[in-house]
Amino acid sequence: MKEQLLQVAEKVMNSARAAGVECEALVQKKRFTSVAVEAGKVTFGSQDGDYGIGLRIIKDRRTGYAFCDEASIDYGLKQAVQAARFGKLGHYAFHDNAKYDGTRSIFDNKLATLVVEDGIQMARDMIEAGSFDSRATPSRGGLSFGTSAFAVANTNGVMIYDEGTFVGGHVMSVLKDGGIIVNGDEGESSRMLSFSVEDVGRKATEKAIAQLGQKGIETGTVDVILRPDAAFDLFSSTVLPALYGDNVRKGESVYSGKIGEKVASGAFSIVDDGIHPKGLNTFIMDEEGYPSQRNVIMDRGVLNTLLYDQFSAVDGGGKPTGSAMHTERNESGTTYKVPPTTCARNIVFEGDTMTEEEMIRGIKDGVIIEHVLGAHTANRVSGDFSVAIYAGFRIKDGEIAYPLKGGMLGGNMPALLQNASIADNYKLVEAGMSAAAGYIPSLKLENVRVSG
Structure with missing residues (x-):
């Protein structure tokens, strides 16, 4: 992944120099899995992603922006140059600060290797944990997890890459007690697989229970x-x-x-x-x-x-x-x-x-x-x-x-x-x-x- 994105970033810089424009590029690649929960059941799980290049150029003290894919870099640069014609005039310049600390971002290898089936099981575990009270249904929510990688380069010599993982889980538990309906929400987000999905489900229902006996508040x-x-x-x-x-x-x-x-x-x-x-x-x-x-x-x-x-x-x-x-x-x-x-x-x-x-x-x-x-x-x-x-x-x-x-x-x-x-x-x-x-x-x- 690192070599791929850096090679694309370098390709953009070469094209920009050939076109005679100052340029900055963000090459971004995301992969994520989503699992949805509705009415106490897992309704779907899917894996998706996004991959593309953002181009920002400076020409005649104006800036322009466009995005493209790897096959259309030259066209993207032309679009950014056209956009710069309408950009605000200023003394803009790209930075050359490359004093990075050398450490890698937050990356969880276990999280990065999860697949859709893992997410579906995690969602089921969350639902089960939130169903300890027969009056409650974990009715809406889900899980998402994946990786995000990006390289940034500019014509001042900056060339840097990083990647990270992410995971998030949320559920709303609906509790019906006679004619009374109350909700409880719980969610967690992290860069590591460091929280319990069972805790998310359980706490949502506990929060719903805690909402029984509601009263109004005076001004x-x-x-x-x-x-x-x-x-x-x-x-x-x-x-x-x-x-x-x-x-x-x-x-x-x-x-x-x-x-x-x-x-x-x-x-x-x-x-x-x-x-x-x-x-x-x-x-x-x-x-x-x-x-x-x-x-x-x-x-x-x-x-x-x-x-x-x-x-x-x-x-x-x-x-x-x-x-x-x-x-x-x-x-x-x-x-x-x-x-x-x-x-x-x-x-x-x-x-x-x-x-x-x-x-x-x-x-x-x-x-x-x-x-x-x-x-x-x-x-x-x-x-x-x-x-x-x-x-x-x-x-x-x-x-x-x-x-x-x-x-x-x-x-x-x-x-x-x-x-x-x-x-x-x-x-x-x-x-x-x-x-x-x-x-x-x-x-x-x-x-x-x-x-x-």
């Missing part, structure tokens, strides 16, 4: 604990876009002009770590071939840096941070079919932690939330949000009192981070609406508006 201002999935869903839809250098340059961020200022709680730091040992987006390099690095965005609440891809750094007067990914807005994963842009790799909250139990004991009146709905509708410029509580519980006098029946949660995430604290129950999470990922604990926010 008020309370303390809120966001468990990892809900915390990252909100964070990645509000605060994270505001930390991208291009948005700050455009004035589309609450953090414009605030480098060096205290903008969040001093109890923790926010890091984007492209070399995190567990990160879902950990690779030797980003998708422009820039060496991956650890970026301390907020250092104990002080805004320390912003995230940049190569060209947004040129526009914004910053430096690349190894944060380039070929990703479409509102889509997970990356694809050679679109040009690179700034995207957080592995967001990590680091600092003073406590157990979630300690957090709960410290709250007289509040809520704890598993999942929210509608985070993608948040205002990415101001950080304002209004979301539905999908699964949560009322906290009274330091104890979980009862599950919530609906409710809304609203506020301004950048402001709420100024008095936030973190737990120690870290979990690998995906943004869902972008390629960003995180290693996130539960997050406690003070004085949040809730309504029934």
Whole structure:
């Protein structure tokens, strides 16, 4: 695989030099297996993949992008040159930073050799584990796993390859008790085959059981604990876009002009770590071939840096941070079919932690939330949000009192981070609406508006 992709990348560079254009190429090859679960049964399993080349060129200080396959490289270069005619004028250049640490990405040989039949059996094990209560049915979900390999090259001499494995499992368990219907969701993602699919199924049903006895919530201002999935869903839809250098340059961020200022709680730091040992987006390099690095965005609440891809750094007067990914807005994963842009790799909250139990004991009146709905509708410029509580519980006098029946949660995430604290129950999470990922604990926010 490595030799194949590097040979193709070299072929692109030779063609670009012959055509007299500066060029950067992403050669990407993915192989993945998907298994679906519906109504307590495995409904299908399939294996698929994608293989192609993304071409970005610079000509007359303008950039153009196109994608192609190995047989149509010259045509792809011509398309990129044509696209550059309409590109924005700038002082663009491809980097020549090749100071890679030499280590390989996260790769699990066992995971890489799984086949469709293995996935079907894993899904069946997940269903069986979630069926321990006769009232419950693991009704919707599935598994996916596979490998992702890519090579990046440019006409400044960069030539680098990396590959990795991934696996994810999710299931929603539906529990019917008389006329009452409740749901429980559980999911795990990893670069290694390091979690139990049986645990995923069992926990989904346990969460459904815990939703029995739901009560409404009255409107008020309370303390809120966001468990990892809900915390990252909100964070990645509000605060994270505001930390991208291009948005700050455009004035589309609450953090414009605030480098060096205290903008969040001093109890923790926010890091984007492209070399995190567990990160879902950990690779030797980003998708422009820039060496991956650890970026301390907020250092104990002080805004320390912003995230940049190569060209947004040129526009914004910053430096690349190894944060380039070929990703479409509102889509997970990356694809050679679109040009690179700034995207957080592995967001990590680091600092003073406590157990979630300690957090709960410290709250007289509040809520704890598993999942929210509608985070993608948040205002990415101001950080304002209004979301539905999908699964949560009322906290009274330091104890979980009862599950919530609906409710809304609203506020301004950048402001709420100024008095936030973190737990120690870290979990690998995906943004869902972008390629960003995180290693996130539960997050406690003070004085949040809730309504029934």
